[in-house]
Amino acid sequence: MTQASENPTLQATAEELSEVITELEQYRERLLNDTIETAKRAKLMKAAVMAQLEPELAHIDATLAQLRQQQANLTA
Template identity: 60%
Template sequence: MGILNLLLGNTKDMADTTELTSIAQTSLEELTEAIAELEEYRERLVNDTLSMAQRAKIMKTQALASLQPQLAQLDATLESLRQQQSTLTSGN
């Protein structure tokens, strides 16, 4: 249908396709950035917690156990974002 519209001089559909591609690209970039930021946050959270636990003489396993609910939530969010990223990537 796009070729027919182009031949007939109707480029509206072609512009819409370009706009959708641009939006998808922006969304993909935002997803990639969000994933990177969450991964950095997760790593910093673990490192800071372990550092504080060491100073407070708390066992590593005990410190990580207290973090587990937050880490599970972060991991679930990261997995969801990665799936969205994969869907957008395979859709292009």
């Protein structure tokens, strides 16, 4: 009986994780595209911009990996 009552919570958590993953993926893409577009307008070198952006992208990617692992654990 306890397990059955936990399933709706797990289901909601899996759904929430899915939403957060989707939003974070969209944020990552928007951040990358907006930064590159702004750099073009400011006539900055893409390599220099990417060097500054890379730590933030790495942090987002690491967070996405953790969220995907949590999601896989819930759905397994």
